[in-house]
Amino acid sequence: MKHTISLLVENEYGMLSRVSGLFSARGYQIDTLNVAPTLEEGVSRMTLTTHGNDHIIEQILRQTLKLVKVIQVTDMTANPHVEREMVMLTVSARRGEERQEVLSLVKIFRARVVDVSEDALILELTGNGEKVEAFINLLRTIGIQDMVRTGPVAMTRVAAVRALQQIEDEEEFSELTLNEKV
């Protein structure tokens, strides 16, 4: 099953290769990967998607958390969360019917046109994976000349954060404690 995992890491030299190296050394797959600074100075967030059975995901969570400069690891998939990724596409859109068709899809999907030329448009769309996939599939029949995707970033829903807090407060022992730095 696909999982989205979010890591808070010290923004130090070599951090990306520590994480990616761990995945390759232990035979796990990174499907997408995203790194950017957070509000806190010196801390970056990596969001990655991977896949595997429960056992493999469990190991991924624990092994990444074991890295000395990883502050926190969250399996976003385990809790209610919001996921978004962005895609940019260059699609063929010759004047006339073709362009109209593309523009109507843009409207339906609430995408944006960010560049226009004689016979092509650059489109930008933000959404969850399914929406992005659907958009790409529809445009494929018209003609995609180029595409870049960011891979998802994710955020836990506010209510879920509160619920987790409560579990922690009740000090209930669970596998949860295996996956945290206390």
Next chain:
Amino acid sequence: MKMRGARILLEALRCEGVNHIFGYPGGAVLHIYDEMIKHAESLGIKHYLVRHEQAALFGAAGYTQATGKTGVALVTSGPGGTNAVTGVANAFMDSLPMVVFTGQVPTNLIGNDAFQEADLTGITRSCVKHNYLVKKVEDLAPTIKEAFYVASTGRPGPVLVDLPKDMTAQELEFSYPETIEMRSYKPQTQGNPKAVRRAVEAMLEAERPVLYIGGGAIHGGAHDEVRRLAERLNLPTTCTLMGLGAFPASHPLSLGMLGMHGGYWTNMAVNNCDLLISIGARFDDRVTGKLTEFAKGARFIHVDIDPSCISKNVPCDFPIIGDSKVVVQQMLDEVEQMVGHGANITPRQGWHDQIAAWREQHPFWFKEDGDIIKPQYVIHELHRLTGGKAVVSADVGQHQMWTAQLYGFDHPRNWLNSGGLGAMGYGFPAAIGAAVARPNDLVVAVVGDGGFQMSCNELATIKQYNIPVKILVINNGYLGMVRQWQEQFYEHRYSHSNIEVAPDFLKLAGAYDVPAMRATKASEVTAVLEKALNTPGPMLIEMQVAREENVFPIVPAGAALKDMILA
């Protein structure tokens, strides 16, 4: 007072209480060696010059295995660092606390393919607990502080600090941080009380429990607690290769070593238990054999300081994260509480009788064969003549397994070997490190003729410093363990495992001016050993043993424990 980075390094080592380092110089670390000749003595630091960087790492590893103190090694950039990599990987696999300093080309040359440049933090990333490249001299002291802290806490491991040459040349006021706080690194020592209670309940309920002790119990210093737990609950207790000595081999509850070359009775006990209580062990494939068959009817309690070890190989019923010593003490307290509330501790006599019967059926044994020296006999005699009290460092191969089976370790930190990596060439240099750390103890390196030839250059080191290591070469003229597998699993095709073309080991020792003795007949073994062990200073003892002896029992790779071959 301002001082060079090189001097700061030495001052920091003093602050960490380091008294011994093992190393080898080269261009990138010359500032450090220059400060060393001026200040090391007054700082109470002694440097041992080895003859190959791998031996510096293995020496530091033996040092830490024999004491628990963090081992320290220093090597130069490029080839110095790459020669050290095997030692780093060894420390990683066996969770040995070590700090390794490597030289690096000056910061302005990094990435230019400069002379003797190697990306050492990159090369070692997958076999260190953590590593650092110091890029500002201001970071030097705090980095060293953090390196020692990370290496020695939690699940211990090697930390590498890469030092560009200019970092050791630039000057700065020395100040060493007193405390350390890392938001990303907080090892947990205390076990979750509820988890401990549930585990103890399971221990009281169990009818056929086995206590399974790994190297983590030695790292955690949990041997006393482990013994008390075993005695209080009448638990038959087995140790892994790395855990030998954490529970006294001569104890009535001791089952000896389990796994690929474990005792028949030990593996049978593990195979038939209903509760396996693991303390600081990691269910390595050499222990479990075929996973799906391993202790099939048992529930598992797993105490480990490293959460990633839990349920990695076998699904665990009672996970407890924490330090082995702390958690086992929690268990002992919990037992007393439950007993106070009326819980019963059963003697489980039937289970003990069953194990004793297995032991009687197939004890460790070997056939005497006239005047041919049996390697097992040598280990047996070594045990007898040293009263089981020597520090014994093994290399890798058949002799290692016979030593593990037959020496009978009653105390922790007296047994050194390369367990996880299984690196030939370990035994002798590790013994040097142990002898440096424990000058009042007898230190014996039990090595094969193959492994010794990967490290015999260190004869010069023991000669130079008069380090009283006794090197016991079990010479069978073969890469014996390889030959055994070829005999048993490849129909006697001894492909490239015959090493009878070898130096005359007595002459080899003689070339280094190290005294040496040899036995070629069984009747000579005792006298030669006795004389050699009682001669002060370094000594090489060659035992020319039966060439084609095999280690039994053996669980074929990938087979179930119960399918061990007995003879």
